[in-house]
Amino acid sequence: MKRHTLTVLIPVLTGALMIGLWYAARMTVIAEDQRFLLPAPDAILRALFEKGPMLWSATVSTATGAFLGFGAAVALGFACALVLSLSPFVRAGFYPYLMVLQLTPIIVVAPILILWVGPGLKSVVIITFLICFFPLVVNTTQGLVSTDRNLIELFRMGRASRWQEIFLLRVPAALPYFFTGLRIAATLAPIGAIVGDAYAGNAAGGQGGLGFLTIIFSAQFQIPALFATAAVSCLLGFIFAGAVVGLSWLALHQWHDSYQRKDL
Amino acid sequence: MIEPPPVVELKDVAKRFGHRPPVLAGITLSAQAGDFISLIGPSGCGKSTLLRLIADLSPVSQGQLLVGGRPPAQATGELAFVFQEPTLLPWLTLRHNVEVLLRLRQLPANQRRARVDEALSLVRLEAFATQYPRQLSGGQKMRASLARALTLEPALLLLDEPFGALDEMTRDHLNEELLAIRERQRWTAFFVTHSVAEAVFLSTRIVIMAANPGRIAHEIPIDLPYPRTLETRLSPAYQKQVANISRLLRSVETTSPVS
Ligand SMILES: Nc1ncnc2c1ncn2[C@@H]1O[C@H](COP(=O)(O)OP(=O)(O)O)[C@@H](O)[C@H]1O
Ligand SMILES: [Mg+2]
Numbered sequence: 001m002k003r004h005t006l007t008v009l010i011p012v013l014t015g016a017l018m019i020g021l022w023y024a025a026r027m028t029v030i031a032e033d034q035r036f037l038l039p040a041p042d043a044i045l046r047a048l049f050e051k052g053p054m055l056w057s058a059t060v061s062t063a064t065g066a067f068l069g070f071g072a073a074v075a076l077g078f079a080c081a082l083v084l085s086l087s088p089f090v091r092a093g094f095y096p097y098l099m100v101l102q103l104t105p106i107i108v109v110a111p112i113l114i115l116w117v118g119p120g121l122k123s124v125v126i127i128t129f130l131i132c133f134f135p136l137v138v139n140t141t142q143g144l145v146s147t148d149r150n151l152i153e154l155f156r157m158g159r160a161s162r163w164q165e166i167f168l169l170r171v172p173a174a175l176p177y178f179f180t181g182l183r184i185a186a187t188l189a190p191i192g193a194i195v196g197d198a199y200a201g202n203a204a205g206g207q208g209g210l211g212f213l214t215i216i217f218s219a220q221f222q223i224p225a226l227f228a229t230a231a232v233s234c235l236l237g238f239i240f241a242g243a244v245v246g247l248s249w250l251a252l253h254q255w256h257d258s259y260q261r262k263d264l
Numbered sequence: 265m266i267e268p269p270p271v272v273e274l275k276d277v278a279k280r281f282g283h284r285p286p287v288l289a290g291i292t293l294s295a296q297a298g299d300f301i302s303l304i305g306p307s308g309c310g311k312s313t314l315l316r317l318i319a320d321l322s323p324v325s326q327g328q329l330l331v332g333g334r335p336p337a338q339a340t341g342e343l344a345f346v347f348q349e350p351t352l353l354p355w356l357t358l359r360h361n362v363e364v365l366l367r368l369r370q371l372p373a374n375q376r377r378a379r380v381d382e383a384l385s386l387v388r389l390e391a392f393a394t395q396y397p398r399q400l401s402g403g404q405k406m407r408a409s410l411a412r413a414l415t416l417e418p419a420l421l422l423l424d425e426p427f428g429a430l431d432e433m434t435r436d437h438l439n440e441e442l443l444a445i446r447e448r449q450r451w452t453a454f455f456v457t458h459s460v461a462e463a464v465f466l467s468t469r470i471v472i473m474a475a476n477p478g479r480i481a482h483e484i485p486i487d488l489p490y491p492r493t494l495e496t497r498l499s500p501a502y503q504k505q506v507a508n509i510s511r512l513l514r515s516v517e518t519t520s521p522v523s
Binding site for chain 2: 148150151153154155156157158159160161164168169172173175254255256257260
């Protein structure tokens with residue numbers, strides 16, 4: 001069989017197997033009066049359609065927050081990495097405070113944010129930004145300061161200006177690192193937006209995201225709907241991660257070793 | 265008529281890093297236009313350092329160094345350096361790699377194109393212009409690195425063991441190509457190598473260096489006629505020179521204090 005067919009077929013088979021196991025576990029391991037805690041896949045599917053409009057508008061709201069927070073983190077993270085790469089003194093001065101930003105739990109930050117900017121999209125975007133920023137800055141900075149010494153020497157010999165050295169050499173050389181950061185940030189962005197939404201979403205105005213919906217469904221004990229929300233969140237994560245994997249492929253596959261075919 | 269100044273002139277030049285003993289001491293050497301000077305000597309004797317001084321990648325500690333009659337920082341003629349490694353940018357195609365120094369000079373696009381075409385044809389890589397470095401062989405990468413240097417149309421070409429990592433056959437080919445290119449672009453060359461055969465084949469003059477401190481032990485003119493070909497390699501005069509240089513190099517290596 002062709003490799004390509006196999007790479008599609010294997011995940012499909014494992015998926016079918018897992019759904020089978022799910023049904024089997026429900027019917028054998030779990031006591032009958034506990035079964036409502038693990039709804040059957042078909043019940044989840046039904047909830048997905050029943051709550052479709054609600055889930056859709058919540059997904060749009062969360063995706064917007066995730067995208068804006070992620071985008072802001074990419075833009076500011078890149079700019080910040082450029083500044084940090086300029087000298088070890090700048091890095092020594094700022095790294096500890098970046099760490100502080102990263103180590104402060106979002107649950108603690110959220111109430112402060114709500115006080116400052118109020119609940120809603122703004123808070124969600126800022127929380128997503130805070131979660132995505134650190135991996136982007138750290139990875140990109142690492143890339144910008146890891147340029148091959150020989151290539152820098154070449155640019156010095158060619159009497160390159162400081163700007164030329166940064167934008168024609170250091171930045172492209174840092175792309176693989178940047179994309180590593182981007183992949184991490186892309187998987188964190190939807191999670192950040194959902195968590196942010198749960199804490200700081202628009203609880204008052206009705207137009208909530210997936211985090212807000214999770215809280216409603218759990219309060220109402222709508223277990224299949226909770227599972228459906230989880231599935232949609234997961235899908236959103238896949239879309240973010242997939243988009244970044246695609247971008248990374250576009251930028252790197254022609255030249256970077258990580259895309260080198262191994263079966264030559 | 266006033267004689268033009270030597271392309272490179274070193275008078276009693278010394279180089280030290282920090283407070284350690286000097287890496288180079290008492291270097292006096294001058295290169296006239298058209299010279300092809302090979303530097304050969306034990307490893308660590310300061311051959312690369314000497315090239316870096318000439319290229320203004322590092323300052324002289326003592327003595328006088330003039331490039332085209334001026335201090336290296338104010339030298340006006342074009343100078344190109346071919347490093348030991350091909351140092352190609354992996355994200356650029358071969359063509360864009362060869363173009364990169366001209367891009368740094370911000371030459372207009374049509375001039376860049378003409379010079380890159382010329383350089384690619386000199387090293388016979390036209391057919392590979394759209395390939396990325398990882399798709400090229402070691403010899404092709406080194407050719408590309410040479411082509412990149414040639415786009416500057418340099419008056420002075422500095423080569424630091426450029427073919428050291430290549431197999432002997434590829435190296436022989438590249439040596440012949442280098443001399444053929446020299447017939448068309450009349451640069452002056454400093455060429456660091458570990459191969460006596462290569463040095464004799466290419467050079468108008470060979471400088472044998474000794475270590476600790478790095479200094480010039482012998483300067484031997486090679487007066488084999490150009491163009492040099494396979495016939496040159498087979499001639500008794502060439503082989504006598506190779507034997508002679510090898511003997512001198514051996515005596516230098518055994519009398520240099522080991523660091
Ligand atoms: N930037 C530097 N700082 C300190 N020492 C150096 C530096 N560059 C070269 N050296 C020293 O100078 C000596 C000569 O080095 P090099 O010129 O590379 O020798 P070669 O090219 O002949 O093998 C070596 O002992 C090396 O350790
Ligand atoms: Mg060396």
